[in-house]
Amino acid sequence: MRINRRVIYITFIIVILLLITNNSSYYWYAKSILTQEMSEQMATTANQIRTSIEQSEAGAFFVEDMIGEQLRSAAIFAKTKLDPDIDKVTNEQLIPLAAEAGVDGFSLMKRSGIGDDIMVGKSSDPNELTLTSTITFGYWFTAFDQLMKYHNVTITEGQKLPNFWAGIYEVPASGTSDVSKFGYYYDGETNYIICVFVNAGKIKKFKDIIGADTIVKKTLTSNPDIIEISGLNGITFGTKPKEYTRPNGVMYVSMYDRPVLFGTHNIVHVNDFTNFKRAIQDEKPVSVVESYKGNPILKTFVHVPIKERVTDVQREIPYVITIVSDYQSIQKTLNDQLIRVALIIVLFTVFSCLLVFLVFRFNTKSRETAVQSTQEMYIQNVDLMFATIRSQRHDFLNHVQTLYALLTNGEKEDQMRYMEELIEEINEVNDIIRIGQPAIAALIQSKITLAMRTKVSFSYEFIGLDGLSLGVKSVDLVKIIGNLIDNAFDEANKFPAEEREVSVKGWKESNDVKISVKNRVNPSFNLEDDTDLFAIGYSTKLEGGHQGLGLPVVKERVEYYRGTIEVTLEEGFICFQLSIPMQ
Template identity: 90%
Template sequence: MRVNRRVIYITFIIVILLLITNNSSYYWYAKSLLTQAMSEQMTTTANQIRTSIEQSEAGAFFVEDLIGEQLRSAAIFAKSKLDPDIDKISNDQLVSIAADAGVDGFSLMKRSGIGDDIMVGKSSDPNELTLTSTITFGYWFTAFDQLMKNHNVTIPEGQKLPNFWAGIYEVPASGASAVSKFGYYYDGETNYIICVFVNADKIKNFKDIIGADMIVKKTLASNPDILEISGLNGITFGTKPKEYTRPNGIKYVSIYDRPVLFGTHNITHENDYANFKRAIQEEKPVSTVESYESSPILKTFVYVPIKERITEVQREIPYVITIVSDYKSIQKTLNDQLIRVALIILLFTVFSCILVLLVFRFITKSRETAVQSTQEMYIQNVDLMFATIRSQRHDFLNHVQTLYALLTNGEKEDQLRYMEELIEEINGVNDIIRIGQPAIAALIQSKITLAMRTKVSFSYEFIGLDGLSLGVKSVDLVKIIGNLIDNAFDEANKFPVDEREVSVKGWKELNNVKISVKNRVNPSFTLENNKDLFAIGYSTKLEDGHQGLGLPVVKERVEYYRGTIEVKLEEGFICFELSIPMQ
């Protein structure tokens, strides 16, 4: 009988070990699922912030270029009032002309006589007269030098107009103001460059209203579980930024060299720089659970690279969006789940143990009269015990799955309110979520807004792409579809409002992802007369200066993934149909 007891004890120990192992395994499995879901939501939030920032920056650059054009007009006005010889002009005269032109000031720049250096010779602002050398100004000096030598500027930075160049709004080296916008004019008829400048409050105020910091502020206000959002400079974060020295010895940092471009970075960790570099190197989101003030937090790093240069003037710099979210809600959910599941398992275990003990006692009492029957009964009950264990494991799985389903279906509002609010804030429109590809969903959402603004009837349909690995980078996918939609919108805007139609479709066919974009086209348009659709510089738009780079970019990216493009006309509509192999 001792052998039988030993077997029972061993069995109990095995059962306990199995329960502990299963409980631990499913605890970590549930934790992994919840953490991954939260990480994906933070990534989606970061991409939404990225899209909003890109749109606001485009508006800010447009305002800045308008100011640049006004500066050129002011410089031409000043030239008409000034003597072509700088020595015959007084600083007081520049003050008077600045007031007449409605700008903050004028400076006249000339060669300093030391090599090719250029200095400020006359100015309406005494602070500007301290700039006796500009040769250390980097590409700014290159622009000055090109103006004096060639009367025009060719460097990629800044705004270029005939006989004119304007830099980005920046901290003045002279310290004349917090930030200013400078423009430089030279046509060869004077012995000096006319520098005209205004305080950049208009641009700064514009960014304060719709810029990155305002986007971050609104996101934090609508998502209480997000503790901090920051935009880390992809070039200078983690290193000491370059410092410039004014003539008075005071050092300053360019606004484009700040380690933190927007938001705040107060919740720091020793691994921040390593995760920052990893997000850049891998070009995919990086999430990590850390501890801050004895509380768990989730940090998500999302890299935003510079878009491929498709315009003559491009002022973006790479950055990493970092989102810090409260992890305590997930930890609390996991702990509650663990307690409930443990109680259920404990009840089943106690019931099984009592049942086995009763059977064991029954077998012991009846061993003298029915040995064979006792052996059979023992085997049956051992089988029953293992069947009970399997049932427990099965019920345990169902219970965890049910708890998780209740969690995601919103029936535990006190634990999942932050997730539901986050999903509603980010996606907005439920049918966009069903596209199944976050990058495409974000793009379609932005184009819906554009369609409403331009009064274009915009329809879309994506079937069978949910959860698929398309084998195409999200950046390239957005680039391909985005350029086609933009071209379609441009063509649609040529028609009356009630005829502006654009449609986009996406589906899986065999082992290929198919995308089609269709829009109305002029009845006189023929493919025979427009064979160079994908040639660089080709365009049907009438505006001066259009680059004609959208379709060439699409063709290059599709061919990179060994895909094909088919163009056809269908009853007054032109249709671009792409086929890209899924890898």
């Protein structure tokens, strides 16, 4: 029997598809895991940056508060040197006073006469004199107004001390410097607020040493896979920040309104604002894979909300840390894995195909061996049956001569005995031929010979099978009946010669062919204790024999033809009765 090439090809294709599906799934699963791990790593890095910035800002705030206290002391010192009436103080008088107090300047603020507005009346810096109105300064104006009305400030923003308020270091509206720190003192004994200011160089220098931008630079240096880090203003990013106008017409933006608070934001994508909002709304890191200059990058957005510190709320701005990392490292890892997986696919495919081929070859060889063995048995049995017939024909002359001699000698009794023996032998052969199925007839003939050799009382009876199309291949019919008879002979041989009995019957019933094989069994045998009667390897023989393969073969072939097997015990005999539908 030749191997079916189509089956091999189909099996090969199925194996290839399964391998491709499996390894593709593994590839995408590994990619998602690596991406997730990198996202978590970037989120961890962002939280580390956040912690470092918080510590840095806490230090900067401490320095800023110390400067605020110094500004209050300078304002009290100035009060002792100045006339309580603003009209009796000159701008020139304030210049040396600032130098003596160790600050960059003094300004005196008063009501402008237009509503509750407050303006700068005198100053050591000419730029300050341009501030003729502060009513548009937001909470800064509220602080000025509260000082003049109540001598103290109650708003949550800024640094509050007795008769004193200091705002955050900020871009001055007057343009006196890039960044300045302002403090305001008023105890009601003058008709003006003493404004004292210093350029915030110390704070800026402190931030340059341990501030956010320095932390970002160190992080970029220690993490080569990180391309860019930025702190996006949680309030103004993605929108146009509010601009203020100086008296000279120059526009400026508050330090705390800048869209990017620290780091750089040069790697821009159209979805940045959407992902920025997602990080704020979901309150958890958002990571996306994007393309920049043809290369894959991973962007991670981590929201940093305001802490619940009411007194310092103005100095804390919610922001989103954005980390851009090189995704090519993951891609390279995946490509290396893909190459390894491809090699595994090729090797495993070759191995699988070879294994499938060997399995098919083994099965084919097994089937060929089984078929060949059955055919040889069938042919042998048929040859034996025909040899018996030829032997009878060959001996016919001898029988006639013997009968003639017996008749001539007048030995009637011997003649009758000889005739009976001859007729019995002829009837046995005729009975076998009358079975009507050559395969069964040949098999029965061979088993008769075996029964004579093993001293087994073997009887058979087949009725109504002449010329019927049984729907079973001859080789399978020989397998089924032959294995049942062999199994019965094996059991019978366990008994003394006079107790060895095996019987076989075959008949047609409705549209089924019935086969029954009966043999004597040990009285202790119990069907309930032998539920695995048809299991491969099951055998009641102590040694040798057929290794428990006979009954499993019978069961498999009967079920193949949609037949049934029934096993019963009858007065010391076990009976296997099977039913197979005819065509």
